[in-house]
Amino acid sequence: MERPASTALPSHLRSGTRDFRLLWWANAVDGLGSQASGAVLPLLLLGLGHSPQAVGVIAGVSTALGLLLGPLVAVPADRGARKRVMLGSAAVAALAMGGVTLALAAGDPPLGIVLAAVLVERVATACFEAAARGTVALVCPGPEQPRAVARLSAADQGALIVGPALGGALYQAARALPFLADALSYAVSALCVRAMRTDLTAPGPRSRGEGLVREGAAGLRLVRSSAPLRLVLVWSATVNLVVVALYFTAVFALQQGGHHGAVLGAVLAASGAAGLAGALAAPRVAKRFGAPRVVTGVTWLLVPLTGALATATGAWAYGVLFSLVCLLMPLASVVLQARALQATAPALQARTGAVLATATTGAAAVAPVLAGLLADRVSMAAPALLCGAALVPLAAHTSRRPVRGVLAGEAGR
Known part of the structure; x- marks a missing residue:
């Protein structure tokens, strides 16, 4: 009909x-x-x-x-x-x-x-x-x-x-x-x-006399001048580094505890399923509680979870705690990605997105090296403790009134 x-x-x-x-x-x-x-x-x-x-x-x-x-x-x-x-x-x-x-x-x-x-x-x-x-x-x-x-x-x-x-x-x-x-x-x-x-x-206006490198840097200039985009970059890079470092710490600890590949696969599958659930729930959670509460609340909740991972000893503990981290992260990251879209003109979306992706991917690439170095030279708990310490100032930053205003769309710069 x-x-x-x-x-x-x-x-x-x-x-x-x-x-x-x-x-x-x-x-x-x-x-x-x-x-x-x-x-x-x-x-x-x-x-x-x-x-x-x-x-x-x-x-x-x-x-x-x-x-x-x-x-x-x-x-x-x-x-x-x-x-x-x-x-x-x-x-x-x-x-x-x-x-x-x-x-x-x-x-x-x-x-x-x-x-x-x-x-x-x-x-x-x-x-x-x-x-x-x-x-x-x-x-x-x-x-x-x-x-x-x-x-x-x-x-x-x-x-x-x-x-x-x-x-x-x-x-x-x-x-x-x-x-x-x-x-x-x-x-x-x-x-x-x-x-x-x-x-x-x-298409965006192309400035005469600008080379490819200078035009490519337009996204970086926008990120530097935009409060919402700076927040997205700092939060995404920090949390991606934390999550990847925590995952490799769990791998090192479980291997040291004599667990085989099937256990590691189960932890990875559980965390992936938790991340899927978090991504699907993100719009409803943001609509109910608002973007500022979601981002601030998630960032603070990640702090005790990383601390708990520093004391975890068994496969079940690692699986549950890391799955909770992966469940919470998309609730905030989806909100921030949507805020980045709103803060960027269509003619700069690709260049701005490339800058944000470079920062998050670079942080994720450093994380395994950092986790391995700390686990080998200090202790198995050291990577999780350092991750928790890195999240505290980030959570405090998201709690500031100007930052909450940016998340709510009250300020663009």
Whole structure:
């Protein structure tokens, strides 16, 4: 039956709803494929006879490339090439993972071929992510953006839960299958982006005489001058460092206690499920309590949880406490991501998002090194105690009246 005209949505809202569903599927399928192949890549390299050091170098170099290229790729995206960059990046990543699949089907490929394909895929993924960051603001009306961010975050959490298990099962059947699945996921993402009808250009004014690097730094300049964005950067970088450090501390402690991979997998699965629940609940929690209370309350609650992890001794204790941390974190992070969208003009979304992503990813990259150093040189409780100490000033900062006003949208600078 045809919908009555009095209740029909405006055409731009109908298109936005449809295009957000396409964006969600592109993000979810891409995340699932990336987690499936990423989980077994170290196993593949080790199985081909390469050392753990080589595996670490590949992971480190690919991450570094993403951090370096993201802000630069964001420039053409913000100039109006967002959809073309997303389509091209997904296609290149699909070809790279398809190449790995064919090489594995033919035998044992040299390290150079695998390394080249992984680096190409990492660069393409960084380009896709940089271009996609401004898409939510273009396909979702302002009031719907917190819910949209929560749904995208939930998709990421779901991929973290299902992806590694899927990759392990496929790898057990045939070592090329996880990479074939990843290649197909990029192809599906490209088709979803191609089917979107919303105008994704949102071109910004280009200053004459500015080079690529200076234009790429526009996002950094905006973050420095915007109180909401500075808060998002500081909070996200600090909490991501804490969560990753706590996870590796739990891994070190459980391994030292004689627990096997199944226990570690159960802890990871439980924490991923908790993160999924937190992301789904975030919009309702924010609507009921308000953004300032949610961010401040979550940050303060993380302090005793990290302290409790310093005294945990068994697998159950680590699993429950770390799951609580992962449940609480998305409640605040979804609120802050939505606030960042509201504080950024569409023509700067990609560049600003790249700056925030570089800070959080860099902090997460440092966390395992810091956790390992403290656990080895000081004590197993030291990383959690340091994390708790780092969260106290952050929680105090979010409790300040000016910061709460920024979270409530009362101040933009």
